Amino acid sequence: MALVVWCALAFSVPTFAQDGGGDGGAADSAPAAASGAAGLSADQAIIDQGKGLFDANCKQCHAVHEKIVGPALAKVYERRTVPWLVNFIKYPQKTIESGDAYAVALYKEYQQYMPNHDFLKDDEVKAILSWVQAETIKGPATAATAPTAAGGDAAAAAGGSSNSGLLTAIVAGLAFLLIVTLAVLALMAATLSKYLKKETNLSEEDQELLNQRTDWAGIFKSQAFIGITAFIFVALVLKATVEGLITIGVQQGYAPTQPIPFSHKLHAGQYEIDCKYCHTGVEKGKSANIPSANICMNCHNAIKTTSPIIQKIYEHIEKDEPIQWVRVHNLPDLAYFNHQQHVKVAGLDCENCHGNIKEMEVVQQASLLTMGWCIDCHRKTEVNAKDNAYYDNLVQLHAKSSKSPMKVEDIGGLECAKCHY
Ligand code: HEC
Ligand code: HEC
Ligand code: HEC
Ligand code: HEC
Ligand code: HEC
Ligand code: HEC
Structure with missing residues (x-):
């Protein structure tokens, strides 16, 4: 019985996974x-x-x-x-x-x-x-419901879900195989005993064996049964864990409400204020920095001084309390990311990773920020070796061993220790 429950469970998994799409599914629109x-x-x-x-x-x-x-x-x-x-x-x-x-x-x-x-x-x-x-x-198509973002990210997200689909299929397949095997065995046993019952010259021992009723309790205690049940259990737990890991901490699209409704669309877009004017760290070090209220005052001691929102900034300065901006992008502590390396050395635009901030009323996380996302770019992107004497030797060395241009992966961009403490 327990086995049947397990199998039913394993079977129902794929249905759970596919039902996620919400209402308006194909089935209930059939009458239309x-x-x-x-x-x-x-x-x-x-x-x-x-x-x-x-x-x-x-x-x-x-x-x-x-x-x-x-x-x-x-x-x-x-x-x-x-x-x-x-x-x-x-x-x-x-x-x-x-x-x-x-x-x-x-x-x-x-x-x-x-x-x-x-x-x-x-x-x-x-x-x-x-x-x-x-x-x-x-x-609803699954692709249409996936979070929309820059092409590559969407593809990566889709990759994740098809991975878990494969896993579900494997677990379901194994469970199915198990049921079929059991059914065939039962059928064979039934046919065999029916045939043997017609046989008259059986020894006493054989007769006894033949008339014995199926010992269910014995089956449940048997090594094979416990082994099989444990296997299905472990497979299900493993599947749940791997699925969890694929999506854990992925916050693409996260756009929290901020204590002061600061608009990048207005400041960086319409008024074309340079990102580095406020995010002073991008060329200097690891962190890009969020500007302090004093930087706002460079302009707002004269602009919109009567606006109640701007007055809130004054209050923070008077009370010497920093504005509690809610963090949007946040890698786990185990990963190391450096802005200087990417903005100054590699010469990448902010848009590569943060999307079109100049159009955002509220900042939102545009990229996946998963390990796969970092690695994917390191595989594809050429090192910016122009006017960088530091790379001259490396480029020459690379040219000897390969005809393709030098990518980040060729300078160690896939080494675990470069990104993990
Ligand atoms: C700028 C945004 C905008 C655009 C563009 C737009 N819509 Fe709408 N649409 C709305 C909103 C908002 C509503 C809800 C009704 C309202 O508040 O006017 C709506 C309602 C509707 C409804 C009624 C939905 C219902 O559930 O009954 C239909 C049908 C519709 N739109 C069709 C269209 C079609 C077709 C087009 C393109 C030719 C279109 N809309 C373009 C914003 C938009
Ligand atoms: C006038 C100052 C100012 C300018 C100019 C500015 N920002 Fe910001 N930025 C802020 C403030 C304040 C925050 C924190 C509040 C928020 O998230 O909206 C912020 C937040 C951000 C964040 C999210 C930080 C997090 O919490 O993860 C990113 C990414 C960002 N800015 C990128 C940019 C880019 C790219 C540009 C240039 C196109 C730019 N900013 C221009 C002030 C500025
Ligand atoms: C380089 C100048 C400059 C800096 C620095 C600056 N702003 Fe502004 N800000 C402006 C301009 C210009 C406007 C638009 C004024 C208008 O609409 O008349 C504005 C408008 C605003 C508004 C809208 C106010 C309203 O009531 O409509 C808010 C909120 C705001 N800024 C917040 C901030 C914050 C927070 C900072 C610091 C992180 C900041 N600004 C830094 C120039 C600046
Ligand atoms: C190669 C990708 C990449 C590029 C290019 C990039 N960023 Fe970031 N940015 C990130 C990542 C990843 C984080 C999260 C870092 C963390 O949590 O440690 C981040 C975080 C931030 C933050 C939040 C504060 C912080 O430092 O953690 C701000 C603000 C920001 N970026 C602004 C910018 C600006 C402005 C530019 C362009 C001058 C830029 N970034 C270019 C990937 C990038
Ligand atoms: C848009 C493409 C892009 C993305 C996304 C990106 N990187 Fe990079 N990364 C680069 C480039 C280009 C370089 C080469 C910089 C140089 O010339 O040193 C680099 C270099 C590095 C290096 C130095 C490698 C070395 O061998 O010196 C580290 C560490 C690194 N990146 C970490 C990260 C992490 C962590 C993430 C994800 C959170 C990330 N990167 C996302 C493009 C990217
Ligand atoms: C280019 C940068 C980069 C390189 C190289 C890299 N990692 Fe990561 N790794 C990350 C980032 C960023 C995260 C955090 C991802 C997240 O929060 O989803 C991460 C997360 C992880 C995690 C936590 C599980 C997870 O997916 O969240 C493990 C384990 C890990 N990395 C192992 C490794 C190993 C082993 C290597 C070497 C083969 C490696 N990493 C190389 C950037 C990198």
Whole structure:
């Protein structure tokens, strides 16, 4: 019995893993596929046209299976009729102001008008909705739900999840093999004893053996059974641990609210203040530094002095209390990362690792910051040896042994001790 439970458990694992996608899955949208909302097309050419129009006009605010700025559009054609949707998409504000109860409720929830799309023809809006219908029926793709980021990171993230998928498959496969083996053995035993019972000239000993009932208690105590159960248990624990390790501490997309709403978009983007003006450490040492309130005062003793937010900075200075900025990027203590090495020596832009900070109202962790992420770049990136006499000898040595350019891995960028204390 216990064995059966274990096997069932092992089997159910893959289902757990795949169910993560949330609602709107393929199964419950099947009826929609059968009926199809009036006016929407299943013609591939129209669906493709719809995808193009969606990408150009709607993608920044909508996804099919995910709420972004606006609602997830999956099954929207079941919530409202197609003519209502066409009208709403072309004239959202007018629809809301006309007092339409559904539209007013949406507006209350989202607190934002979607722009007019009166430049779209009715057929074009219907094409978009046809694409939405096709995507709804397809169900959420795992790739689409993965955290979006610079291409390489997304690929790395996807790699992680397919690893764990493989593990699940192996565990499930082993459990399946076990059940099949047991079933075949049971079948063989049954056939054999049936056959033997017809046999008359058996010794007494054999007769006894044949009529013996299956000794379940004995089976549960047997070495083989305990061994098999222990194996499945260990396999499951191992799987959970490895999965945990793959994702542990991965904080991509982390964007905490800060005590003072400091905007990089305004300061570094619009006013083009150099990153190094505030992050004074990037060319000098390990840490980039977060500026003290005194640096803010270089400007804010004259700019926006009456703003209540700026007054909060004054309070910190008067009370001699540093502003408690919440850390966004944070490697575990076991890893060593140095800004000078990457910014000054390697000549990398901040954007390589921090994304487009100049567009960020609130700083967010743009890269994975996992070991794989560091190593991946060290494998791909050439050492910046130009005008750096220190590298002249190394470059010559490297050129003797290899035709490819000298990468970070060739100067020891994959050695454990370089990154671990
Ligand atoms: C600037 C952001 C933005 C853009 C661009 C945008 N929308 Fe919206 N959309 C919203 C918001 C916000 C709502 C919620 C209603 C409201 O507050 O007006 C919404 C609501 C909707 C709804 C109703 C959803 C429901 O659950 O009933 C549909 C349908 C829709 N949008 C389709 C589109 C289509 C199609 C496009 C492109 C042609 C588009 N939207 C472009 C922001 C946007
Ligand atoms: C006017 C000063 C100022 C300028 C200019 C500035 N920053 Fe910042 N930066 C800050 C402050 C203050 C914080 C801490 C608050 C926050 O996270 O928003 C910060 C935080 C950050 C963080 C997150 C730190 C963490 O906690 O992990 C990064 C990354 C960053 N800045 C990069 C940049 C880059 C890249 C530029 C140039 C494009 C830049 N900054 C320009 C003041 C500045
Ligand atoms: C080099 C000059 C400069 C420095 C240094 C600087 N700021 Fe600013 N800051 C500005 C300018 C310019 C504005 C925009 C003023 C406007 O909108 O009229 C601004 C606006 C702001 C605002 C918006 C205020 C409001 O009420 O709209 C905040 C908050 C702010 N800064 C915080 C900070 C903090 C915190 C620091 C220090 C980490 C800092 N600033 C450093 C130039 C600077
Ligand atoms: C090669 C990748 C890389 C580049 C290039 C890079 N950073 Fe970083 N940055 C990191 C990592 C990794 C951390 C986390 C460090 C830690 O936790 O020890 C970090 C942390 C920070 C922090 C938080 C404070 C700190 O020092 O830990 C700030 C601020 C920051 N970076 C600003 C910048 C600025 C400004 C630039 C460009 C001049 C830049 N970084 C270039 C990878 C990079
Ligand atoms: C965007 C690419 C990039 C990323 C991401 C990156 N590095 Fe590097 N790293 C470089 C380059 C280029 C160099 C070579 C610098 C030089 O010329 O010394 C380097 C050099 C180093 C070195 C010195 C290697 C040596 O042999 O001298 C260490 C240590 C290091 N990186 C650690 C890290 C760690 C830790 C991370 C992840 C948190 C990381 N790097 C992420 C590009 C990167
Ligand atoms: C280029 C830098 C770099 C090199 C080289 C490197 N590591 Fe790491 N390692 C890291 C970073 C950064 C982390 C932290 C990752 C995180 O928090 O997800 C890490 C984490 C780890 C961990 C903790 C488990 C984990 O994944 O979080 C172990 C164990 C480890 N490294 C072992 C090694 C060994 C062994 C080597 C040599 C074969 C090595 N590392 C080489 C950067 C490096």
